[in-house]
Amino acid sequence: MQVIIPLAGKGTRLRPHTHVVPKPLLKVAGRPVMDWVMDRLSGLPVSELIFITGHLKEQVEAYASDRYGYPCRYIEQITQDGTAGAVNLARPYVKEPILIIFVDTVFEADLSIIPRTNADGIIWAKEVEDYQRYGVVVTDRAGYMTRIIEKPSEPISKLANIGLYYIRDTAALWQGIDHTLAAPANRGEYFLTDAFQHMIEQGRKIVTAEVGGWYDCGKLETLLESNEALLRKGAARHPQLPGVTIREPVYIEDGVTIEGGTIGPNVSIETGAVIRNSTLSHTIVGPGSQLDRVTLDHSMLGRGVQLADFHGTASLGDHSALSGQP
Numbered sequence: 001m002q003v004i005i006p007l008a009g010k011g012t013r014l015r016p017h018t019h020v021v022p023k024p025l026l027k028v029a030g031r032p033v034m035d036w037v038m039d040r041l042s043g044l045p046v047s048e049l050i051f052i053t054g055h056l057k058e059q060v061e062a063y064a065s066d067r068y069g070y071p072c073r074y075i076e077q078i079t080q081d082g083t084a085g086a087v088n089l090a091r092p093y094v095k096e097p098i099l100i101i102f103v104d105t106v107f108e109a110d111l112s113i114i115p116r117t118n119a120d121g122i123i124w125a126k127e128v129e130d131y132q133r134y135g136v137v138v139t140d141r142a143g144y145m146t147r148i149i150e151k152p153s154e155p156i157s158k159l160a161n162i163g164l165y166y167i168r169d170t171a172a173l174w175q176g177i178d179h180t181l182a183a184p185a186n187r188g189e190y191f192l193t194d195a196f197q198h199m200i201e202q203g204r205k206i207v208t209a210e211v212g213g214w215y216d217c218g219k220l221e222t223l224l225e226s227n228e229a230l231l232r233k234g235a236a237r238h239p240q241l242p243g244v245t246i247r248e249p250v251y252i253e254d255g256v257t258i259e260g261g262t263i264g265p266n267v268s269i270e271t272g273a274v275i276r277n278s279t280l281s282h283t284i285v286g287p288g289s290q291l292d293r294v295t296l297d298h299s300m301l302g303r304g305v306q307l308a309d310f311h312g313t314a315s316l317g318d319h320s321a322l323s324g325q326p
Contacts, residue, residue, distance in 0.1 A: 001045055001114070003070075003099045005034075006052040006077075006086040007060060024103040025063055026217065027284070029230035030237075030251040030268055033217045036106040036230075038068050044111055046070050050093060052077055052086045082189030084180045091177075094170055100192070102163030106226060108213035109164060119144070120169040120199065121206040125159040126214040134160035135193060137208055145206040148193040161193065162214050172199045220300055220315055224282050228266035238263075247281070286318070293326070 007024055024034035050073045053060050057076045064072055075089045087100060099114070109124050123145055125137045136157040138147040148161060167173045176195030186194060196206060213233075215226030231249035238252035247264030255271035261278040269275070270287040279295045289305040301307065302318035309324040316322065 001099055002048045002050060002090075002094055002096050003041065003046055003101060004050045004052065004087055004090045004094075005101050005103055006083055007054060007103065025059070026223070027268065027270060027286075028106065028215070028217050028223060028227045029235035030253065030270075031235070032063075033106060034064070034103050037101055037103045040107065040109065040111055041068075041070075044099075044114065046099075047096060048073060048093075050075065050090045052089055054080065080189075082185070083192040084177050084190040084195050087192055087195075088174075088177045088181065091174055096170075097166065097168045098170060098173075100165040100167065104216070104218035105162055105164075106213075106215040106217060106230065107162055107164060107211050109209070109211040113209060114166050117166070117168070117207065119207040120167070120172060120204040121196070122166040122209050123148075123196070123206055124162055124164040124209050124211050126162055126211050127158050128160045129158065131155060131158045131160060137161050139208045143208050145196070145200060145208055147200075148197055150191075150193075159208065159210070160214070162211060164211075165192075165196070169199070169204055172202065172204045175199075175202070221298075223300070224266065224284070224298060227268055227284060228282070231266060231268070 025032045048071045049068065051060055051064065052075050054077060057074055061074045073093060077086050077089060079085065107124065114122065123137060128134065132151055132153065135148055135150045136152055137145055137159045138149065138157045140146050149156060173195060176198035179198045180190050180194040200206060215229050216222035217226050228249065231251055236249035236251050238246065238250050241258050243260055244258050245262040247262065249266060250264040251268040253269065253271040256269050257274045259276045261275065263280050266282045267280050269285040272288040273285050275291045277293050278291050281297045283296045283299040285301045286303040286305060288303055289301050292308040294307050295311040297313055299314045301314065301316050302320065304319045305316050306321040309326045310322055311324065314322065
């Protein structure tokens, strides 16, 4: 089985705080999103990882090569025409059934069902209450997909499409992508889900499987929610910090300096950060950032941010600087 990992495509969501670090390398609960995802491949018969990248191809290649134990291929998507176009770039290299993973989510899914399925494909989904934020999957009584609908206004389904797919009948997928790319663009792009819909309309069977956990890392608000969920599920850790009040869950890497203040809940701080006399909650702090006399809530700071005398919420990219009134 080959694994296609689209990191490009107009339909992929923007990084929440920086255009410098590729989205799958953003850290949540102390680890890059991509590392959490790759853990799920353990035990599967994976022959190759095919990364479809954007303009940050070199960074992804430098990070992933020799890291996961599988042969890797990197393809740059020059024209950001959508997720169908991104996956289509892998077509000349696909020789086996494929697993497609969009790595802006961390999931808990039983992938061992892949070798046992008789269906033409599998789409993983999670029942959610805020269904209007996502594409949803509609199924028949046997659990086979009948439709995928983007952000429905009516509660036709609460099964959110999480961006994880197995396709056994790859020939039918390529036919679906050809059909999608030949049609007018859907809101300016070509969606992979439209190719799946074509497969269904041509009589293919795609079964729906529910995931146990799904942690969306594609937007700031959901990234912070996912950070908290993963911290509470066991990722939290921190050294002893005399004079600092810790409100769990908190993740603090080695090499962080904190003097006074209160940290937590739901805070992750990367190595090299220096934080003095500050109060942080629901916040992720990138490596090498320096914070003095700040109060932050629901914030995300990139690498090397300098922040002083600030109170509120902030989303700052790498090497930003901001000072308030002492």
